[in-house]
Amino acid sequence: MFGVWVIKEALVAILELKGLGKNFGKNVAVNEIEMSVEEGEIRGLIGPNGSGKTTLFNIISGFLKPTRGMIIWQGQEITGLPPHVVTRLGLVRTFQLTALFSEMTVMQNVVISCHIHTGTTLWQQFRHSAETRRKERETEEKALNLLESMGIADRKDEIAAQLPHGHQAALGIANALATGPKMILLDEPVGGMNPTETSETMDRIKMLRDRGITVFLVEHDMRAVMTTCDKITCINFGNKIAEGAPQMVCNHREVVEAYLGEEMACSL
Amino acid sequence: MVVAPFTISGYKVDFLTMLMVNVILAVSFRVITTTGGWSLAHVPMMGAGAYATALISGKLGIPFWFSMPLAGLAAGLTGLAISYPLVRTKDFSFFVASFAAGEAIRLCWIRFKIPFGGHRGLGVPIPELISGVPALDFAEAIPYYFLTLVVTIICLSLMYRLDNSRIGDSMKAVQSQEALAKSVGINADGYKMLAFFIGSFFAGIAGVLLAHRLWAIEPHQFGFTTTLYLLVWVVFGGSHTFAGPIIGVVVLTILGEVLRPLADWVPMVYGIIIILTLIFLPGGLESLPSRLGSSAGKTWKIRISFGD
Amino acid sequence: MISSFYALIAVGLSLVFGVMHIVNFAHGEFYMIGAYTVWVLFALLHWPFFIAVGAAIVIVGLLGLVSERLIFRHAHGNVLSGFIMSVGLVFILQVAVVEIWGVGKMKPVPAAFPQVLDMGGVSTSWQRFIVLPATIILLWALWYFLAKFRVGRGLRASAQDPEAAALYGISPKKSAAVAMLLGSAMAGAAGAFMAPIMSVHPYMGHSVVWTAFVVVIVGGAGNIKGTILAALIFGFLTTIITTLLDSTIANLVNTLVMLVILAIRPQGVAGHA
Numbered sequence: 001m002f003g004v005w006v007i008k009e010a011l012v013a014i015l016e017l018k019g020l021g022k023n024f025g026k027n028v029a030v031n032e033i034e035m036s037v038e039e040g041e042i043r044g045l046i047g048p049n050g051s052g053k054t055t056l057f058n059i060i061s062g063f064l065k066p067t068r069g070m071i072i073w074q075g076q077e078i079t080g081l082p083p084h085v086v087t088r089l090g091l092v093r094t095f096q097l098t099a100l101f102s103e104m105t106v107m108q109n110v111v112i113s114c115h116i117h118t119g120t121t122l123w124q125q126f127r128h129s130a131e132t133r134r135k136e137r138e139t140e141e142k143a144l145n146l147l148e149s150m151g152i153a154d155r156k157d158e159i160a161a162q163l164p165h166g167h168q169a170a171l172g173i174a175n176a177l178a179t180g181p182k183m184i185l186l187d188e189p190v191g192g193m194n195p196t197e198t199s200e201t202m203d204r205i206k207m208l209r210d211r212g213i214t215v216f217l218v219e220h221d222m223r224a225v226m227t228t229c230d231k232i233t234c235i236n237f238g239n240k241i242a243e244g245a246p247q248m249v250c251n252h253r254e255v256v257e258a259y260l261g262e263e264m265a266c267s268l
Numbered sequence: 269m270v271v272a273p274f275t276i277s278g279y280k281v282d283f284l285t286m287l288m289v290n291v292i293l294a295v296s297f298r299v300i301t302t303t304g305g306w307s308l309a310h311v312p313m314m315g316a317g318a319y320a321t322a323l324i325s326g327k328l329g330i331p332f333w334f335s336m337p338l339a340g341l342a343a344g345l346t347g348l349a350i351s352y353p354l355v356r357t358k359d360f361s362f363f364v365a366s367f368a369a370g371e372a373i374r375l376c377w378i379r380f381k382i383p384f385g386g387h388r389g390l391g392v393p394i395p396e397l398i399s400g401v402p403a404l405d406f407a408e409a410i411p412y413y414f415l416t417l418v419v420t421i422i423c424l425s426l427m428y429r430l431d432n433s434r435i436g437d438s439m440k441a442v443q444s445q446e447a448l449a450k451s452v453g454i455n456a457d458g459y460k461m462l463a464f465f466i467g468s469f470f471a472g473i474a475g476v477l478l479a480h481r482l483w484a485i486e487p488h489q490f491g492f493t494t495t496l497y498l499l500v501w502v503v504f505g506g507s508h509t510f511a512g513p514i515i516g517v518v519v520l521t522i523l524g525e526v527l528r529p530l531a532d533w534v535p536m537v538y539g540i541i542i543i544l545t546l547i548f549l550p551g552g553l554e555s556l557p558s559r560l561g562s563s564a565g566k567t568w569k570i571r572i573s574f575g576d
Numbered sequence: 577m578i579s580s581f582y583a584l585i586a587v588g589l590s591l592v593f594g595v596m597h598i599v600n601f602a603h604g605e606f607y608m609i610g611a612y613t614v615w616v617l618f619a620l621l622h623w624p625f626f627i628a629v630g631a632a633i634v635i636v637g638l639l640g641l642v643s644e645r646l647i648f649r650h651a652h653g654n655v656l657s658g659f660i661m662s663v664g665l666v667f668i669l670q671v672a673v674v675e676i677w678g679v680g681k682m683k684p685v686p687a688a689f690p691q692v693l694d695m696g697g698v699s700t701s702w703q704r705f706i707v708l709p710a711t712i713i714l715l716w717a718l719w720y721f722l723a724k725f726r727v728g729r730g731l732r733a734s735a736q737d738p739e740a741a742a743l744y745g746i747s748p749k750k751s752a753a754v755a756m757l758l759g760s761a762m763a764g765a766a767g768a769f770m771a772p773i774m775s776v777h778p779y780m781g782h783s784v785v786w787t788a789f790v791v792v793i794v795g796g797a798g799n800i801k802g803t804i805l806a807a808l809i810f811g812f813l814t815t816i817i818t819t820l821l822d823s824t825i826a827n828l829v830n831t832l833v834m835l836v837i838l839a840i841r842p843q844g845v846a847g848h849a
Contacts, residue, residue: 061451063450082450082455082457083451084450084453084454084456087450087451087452087453088453092451092452093451094451095447095448095451098445098447100445100448101441101444101445101449102444102445103444104440104444108437111437112437112438112441112449112452112454113452115438115441115452115453115454116452118434122435122462126429126430126433126435136434175448175452176451176452178452179451179452179453306656359655360655361793363599363655363656363659364789364793364834365835368790368831368832368834368835371786371827372828372831372832372835375827375828375831376828492782496663499660499663500660500663503660532671532675533671533675535667535668535670535671536667536668536670536671539663539665539666539667539668539671540664540668541664542660542661542663542664543647543661543664543665546650546651546657546660546661546664547650550657
């Protein structure tokens with residue numbers, strides 16, 4: 001155990017949160033969170049409903065400004081930067097409910113998500129020259145490859161809203177991957193899924209890590225979290241109450257107390 | 269469209285000219301709705317163009333050819349300026365704030381007699397493009413019609429090009445799911461402001477064309493009543509497709525003209541039509557094909573060059 | 577004086593928006609019809625003034641109810657659709673009134689109480705003065721209804737959380753209908769009381785509705801107390817500026833104040849209900 005910790009110290013912290021806090025009026029949603037995620041990790045964030053997980057995600061990805069504290073991404077401070085800039089720096093998030101451009105086709109979804117890599121300026125896009133067309137073809141090929149790797153290329157011309165649930169989730173991740181991230185924040189990736197779909201999704205997540213993308217996910221499905229994550233952080237009422245290897249966190253006294261009344265499948 | 273003016277009366281030629289001006293207004297409005305905002309300041313932007321050209325070509329004596337793009341630019345910059353606070357608002361607040369901004373501008377025209385002429389407005393000179401050629405005397409209905417036709421075709425082409433480019437795609441993404449658009453790297457606020465600039469620019473051009481035909485403008489022309497008509501046209505025709513607003517303007521304006529003997533009743537007819545449209549065909553006329561079964565008009569038209 | 581009449585109109589508007597999420601642009605037209613009712617019944621048919629006012633309240637309230645049932649119900653809470661529908665309603669009502677009674681301005685409605693009231697050096701007619709206690713009574717009645725009666729409480733619940741309210745057996749449709757009934761009735765009441773004071777013509781709603789919106793927004797859409805507070809403030813502001821400068825500037829100032837409030841605190845001074 002001690003040896004494992006030593007090796008971990010040597011890994012690079014790709015995301016660090018220092019003293020991060022957020023108040024909504026008098027309500028303290030997030031309180032002095034200190035944590036760091038290492039590059040190449042799959043990190044889970046758990047906590048009962050209302051514990052501040054989504055707020056934390058919103059702050060990290062730039063949708064909310066923190067009241068206190070700093071966010072350090074790849075050694076650079078990104079606190080307070082807007083979401084589209086954060087994405088350009090390689091940190092992207094997915095959404096639980098609004099992960100797709102619903103009235104557009106699958107292909108259109110991913111092509112739009114390649115926005116930051118189209119390699120053309122506004123003026124070029126307007127003029128639509130041969131050069132632009134060539135670059136656009138490249139983008140479309142990239143998009144198609146991405147769809148293939150997610151296993152949904154065969155549905156590329158279907159309207160996103162009409163896809164079955166599992167495919168929609170895959171598309172949501174594809175949209176995020178299209179931005180070419182180094183780290184992806186997954187918001188409840190297996191929410192509402194049956195065991196088969198869950199297992200497929202968790203495999204995809206492992207695949208992301210194999211591709212060199214760090215994963216930070218929020219999830220309620222304990223089994224999924226336990227089997228996939230390298231390390232888990234648990235928060236409650238905006239405070240970090242435990243952090244470490246899945247087994248350790250799961251049996252931590254405060255974590256068990258926090259989840260009292262909620263289901264927690266700790267036995268593996 | 270080319271032969272028509274020679275076969276009908278002068279009044280009808282002017283009617284068609286005004287129709288084209290309103291088409292530019294409606295399509296330029298759609299540029300802004302493409303990023304999700306229904307701006308109630310749009311008609312005042314047309315007014316901004318009209319006032320700008322009145323001042324530039326009237327008071328400063330700059331010829332029409334330069335006055336038109338400059339006035340358009342003035343309107344565009346005004347639109348850009350008001351968009352800055354507006355992008356911070358959402359839905360209801362945006363609605364009201366855009367109205368307030370437009371109304372504030374209009375109240376300036378009324379209050380500040382120098383240089384805007386107050387309630388009586390300003391005179392606008394006749395465009396002198398090529399002097400000495402009688403066929404090109406732009407005080408006459410037919411030459412002015414062709415001038416408007418050319419400008420309209422150029423404006424519509426430019427806006428169509430924009431709509432079908434990746435810029436248009438990004439704008440539609442902002443309307444579809446703004447948070448998602450931001451997280452894939454689209455600067456949503458930036459695109460909204462760009463849409464305001466472009467939409468207001470073309471609205472300004474429409475205002476220029478209006479001004480130089482009427483030879484005088486006054487603040488009431490750009491008031492809320494005109495905005496209401498604009499909204500009715502665009503909701504009736506639909507704003508999802510490029511053609512939607514055009515259809516809306518053309519159908520309702522021609523209907524209004526056909527009902528001229530019953531002129532008093534026309535607003536009520538519009539009112540009933542728009543309520544029925546919202547109840548039974550909320551997507552506007554453009555959504556009729558998809559209601560009837562075909563897939564056209566259902567999705568955003570985003571260009572994918574291969575595989576289609 | 578001015579504050580109280582703004583308050584009456586604005587509260588009606590606020591109520592409708594809070595419960596139905598509809599921006600009823602035709603609210604001004606309801607006000608206008610209230611005024612016309614009093615004109616017809618009191619000035620033309622010589623009914624007693626307060627009976628005419630009562631009739632106006634009932635008629636406009638019913639008009640609101642019908643509008644909700646036929647028109648606004650179909651907006652399904654979509655703010656834009658509701659707004660455009662109300663625009664359609666505006667056109668319909670304006671044309672109807674013009675066709676029936678003509679466009680001629682200033683239908684004179686004689687003051688029901690022409691005596692002059694002298695209050696410590698400031699003299700005003702009784703007619704104008706009555707607006708204040710009448711408004712207070714009506715607003716108090718509304719408050720009482722919202723607080724004490726089951727239907728009224730249901731209304732407030734619907735405004736906060738329609739789904740939860742539905743679970744408790746409060747039908748959103750019924751709430752919408754009641755909200756519209758009450759809201760419009762208040763606009764009608766305002767019109768009725770103002771008929772002898774302001775000029776009665778088909779477009780009188782237009783000038784009033786914009787200020788009403790400003791009041792509602794600054795007060796916080798859906799928040800009754802905030803709206804009343806805002807009405808008071810704007811009433812004073814407008815009166816002072818109009819006296820010192822002119823009404824156009826007053827309009828401009830109102831508009832700018834609203835823009836500023838929206839920029840700093842979009843939920844209004846008092847916040848959402």
